[in-house]
Amino acid sequence: MSLRLGAMLPEVFRHLFKRPATVLYPFERNTVPRGLRGRPVMDPDKCIGCRMCERDCPAEAIEIKQESEATMPDGKVKKRYSMTLYLDRCAHCAQCEEICPAKPDKAVKLNEYFEEAAFDRGALKIVYK
Amino acid sequence: MSETFVLPVGPQHPALKEPTSFRFKVDGEYIIDADLRLGYNHRGMEKGCEARTYVQDIYLLERVCGICSNAHMTCFAQGVERLMGIEPPPRGLFIRCLMGELERIHSHLLWLGVAGHEIGFDTFFMYTWRDREVVMDLLEMVSGNRVNYGMQTFGGVRRDLDGTQIKTLLEGIAALKARTPYYLNLGATEPTMVARIKGVGLLPKQKAIELNTAGPTARASGVDFDVRKDDPYAGFGDLIPFTIVTDDGCDVLARVVVRAKEMMASYDIMEFILKNLPAGEIRTKAPRRVPEGETVSRVEAQRGECIHYIRANGTDKPDRVKVRAPTLANWPATLYMLRGAFLADIPIIMAAIDPCLSCTDRMAVISDCRGNEKVWDWETLRQHGIDFHRRRGIRP
Numbered sequence: 001m002s003l004r005l006g007a008m009l010p011e012v013f014r015h016l017f018k019r020p021a022t023v024l025y026p027f028e029r030n031t032v033p034r035g036l037r038g039r040p041v042m043d044p045d046k047c048i049g050c051r052m053c054e055r056d057c058p059a060e061a062i063e064i065k066q067e068s069e070a071t072m073p074d075g076k077v078k079k080r081y082s083m084t085l086y087l088d089r090c091a092h093c094a095q096c097e098e099i100c101p102a103k104p105d106k107a108v109k110l111n112e113y114f115e116e117a118a119f120d121r122g123a124l125k126i127v128y129k
Numbered sequence: 130m131s132e133t134f135v136l137p138v139g140p141q142h143p144a145l146k147e148p149t150s151f152r153f154k155v156d157g158e159y160i161i162d163a164d165l166r167l168g169y170n171h172r173g174m175e176k177g178c179e180a181r182t183y184v185q186d187i188y189l190l191e192r193v194c195g196i197c198s199n200a201h202m203t204c205f206a207q208g209v210e211r212l213m214g215i216e217p218p219p220r221g222l223f224i225r226c227l228m229g230e231l232e233r234i235h236s237h238l239l240w241l242g243v244a245g246h247e248i249g250f251d252t253f254f255m256y257t258w259r260d261r262e263v264v265m266d267l268l269e270m271v272s273g274n275r276v277n278y279g280m281q282t283f284g285g286v287r288r289d290l291d292g293t294q295i296k297t298l299l300e301g302i303a304a305l306k307a308r309t310p311y312y313l314n315l316g317a318t319e320p321t322m323v324a325r326i327k328g329v330g331l332l333p334k335q336k337a338i339e340l341n342t343a344g345p346t347a348r349a350s351g352v353d354f355d356v357r358k359d360d361p362y363a364g365f366g367d368l369i370p371f372t373i374v375t376d377d378g379c380d381v382l383a384r385v386v387v388r389a390k391e392m393m394a395s396y397d398i399m400e401f402i403l404k405n406l407p408a409g410e411i412r413t414k415a416p417r418r419v420p421e422g423e424t425v426s427r428v429e430a431q432r433g434e435c436i437h438y439i440r441a442n443g444t445d446k447p448d449r450v451k452v453r454a455p456t457l458a459n460w461p462a463t464l465y466m467l468r469g470a471f472l473a474d475i476p477i478i479m480a481a482i483d484p485c486l487s488c489t490d491r492m493a494v495i496s497d498c499r500g501n502e503k504v505w506d507w508e509t510l511r512q513h514g515i516d517f518h519r520r521r522g523i524r525p
Contacts, residue, residue, distance in 0.1 A: 007319040008252055011311075021259045033266075035288070037273040058181065058188035093188045093279045098287065110273075 037092045038113040042083040042128040046107035049081040053096035053108050061089035062096060067129055082129030083108070088121055133161055136472075140169045144247065144476035147486035155472060163467040165460055170487040173510045178450040180507045183209055183283070183419060186447065190437075191277055193452055194488040196239065199232045200430035201452070202281040204437040207362060208426030209283050212419050212441050219407040221285030222364040227298075227402045228271070228280045229363070229428070230395040234305065235264045236431035237388045240483045241312060244385060247476040248325045253315070260308050267301045270294060285412025295403050302403075306396045313389040316382065326381040330466040330478040333379055340465060343458040344433025345391065346482045348375045349383035356429035369401060381481045418445050430455055432483045454488035 023030055054064045063084040070078050092110070100106040118124050133156045140150040148169035154162040174193060178186045191202040203225060210217065217225070238261040245253030265275050271294060272278035280286050316322060332342070337350035347354055355373045357365045365371055374390040376383040419441040426437045433455030442448040459482040466478050505513070
């Protein structure tokens with residue numbers, strides 16, 4: 001293959017007439033794909049209190065606490081749990097969602113929200129109850 | 130009479146944005162001798178693995194490296210699967226290979242850009258990184274994240290592919306396949322680039338074998354070793370065809386050529402995987418406790434052979450995990466390449482092995498000048514880290 005000076009120039013000139021490859025975030029946004037691993041969200045109505053998410057979380061970002069205990073008219077004991085999520089530690093691995101055994105719907109799920117930056121660390125402590 | 134002196138390079142910013150320290154003995158512009166000091170970026174990950182369960186470890190080990198994250202995850206997962214005595218279903222193995230190849234494309238495009246940047250060819254850097262976005266978007270679509278894909282697990286993979294995703298993947302691969310020969314031709318025909326990388330960082334085949342080099346560095350010196358072929362894992366071997374890429378140039382130009390051709394080989398692998406994806410389950414159920422035993426797992430990461438040693442003691446936590454990242458294998462060869470080179474070639478020779486320093490750094494025993502040795506356990510190490518930052522006014 002012979003050497004050719006300015007081999008890149010045709011490509012460079014072609015790009016003068018193309019639109020930019022980048023977008024002007026935050027004024028313009030790319031759409032995120034379906035199934036993006038964003039923020040974990042817990043639904044206390046569905047939680048069965050097995051603490052599997054707390055046990056498996058590799059970042060130790062989840063705390064499950066029992067909030068209340070009530071005896072139902074049919075004699076069954078209904079317990080309600082809360083989840084404290086330390087989002088500053090969360091690695092967004094989705095292991096909590098994967099391991100959650102609640103049926104028919106999982107109690108912990110990751111949404112597609114990705115703009116997690118905050119000035120205050122306290123804002124990243126989220127309690128679901 | 131010539132005078133030599135020692136020139137320290139690093140540990141801050143020794144050409145790449147990671148810490149390592151070199152001592153170069155130089156005579157004018159020539160490097161007479163080179164020495165290397167590692168250990169600035171020890172993170173205690175191997176020790177950390179012993180304090181966590183296998184499920185937690187898989188995510189910790191994924192974070193050994195930001196670029197080879199899938200390779201480390203695959204390596205650990207398949208080692209533990211061997212100890213558990215389980216085998217992922219064919220569809221799981223195919224998707225496992227697909228992730229490895231997608232990651233290889235992203236890493237090689239990243240490296241091409243970095244190599245361009247190191248020799249002052251920033252236009253090349255911009256174009257390769259723009260094309261890298263195509264594969265990053267594909268990875269994000271498949272796994273839900275741009276880096277640290279979290280796709281591998283014990284017994285298979287965590288996410289399946291649907292018809293739309295397969296179509297988008299094939300389109301993305303076709304676009305990259307059309308684009309890659311351009312970079313290959315450019316590397317071989319642009320006179321400024323050729324003049325800068327041809328004959329630089331020479332590593333003869335015999336030396337490459339003697340110094341145990343791995344990955345594209347070895348293959349660019351004519352050593353036809355690739356774990357995918359020599360010790361097939363996941364779907365490689367019987368299920369997925371694969372051709373090994375080598376070059377006899379032995380210099381940085383050969384490393385550019387090998388990586389560009391490897392990308393072309395990866396496109397073929399991925400197209401085969403997507404067109405022949407078997408139906409069925411993507412994972413089998415894995416137990417939480419791992420039976421007693423030990424194993425060595427090998428994976429061909431983008432930078433070379435990645436080795437994990439795992440020893441299980443019958444509980445849900447490993448007894449010992451040892452990670453050998455490919456960069457460690459390539460350091461002795463880098464020192465050989467640097468000897469006799471020009472001072473100005475240090476960045477590109479170093480960058481040519483695609484080093485990842487934090488993956489490589491290990492430290493278990495700290496000895497002071499009096500010869501006292503102390504083994505740090507996980508808690509002490511963690512407390513030391515907290516105190517270290519608190520003394521500098523950083524709130525832990």
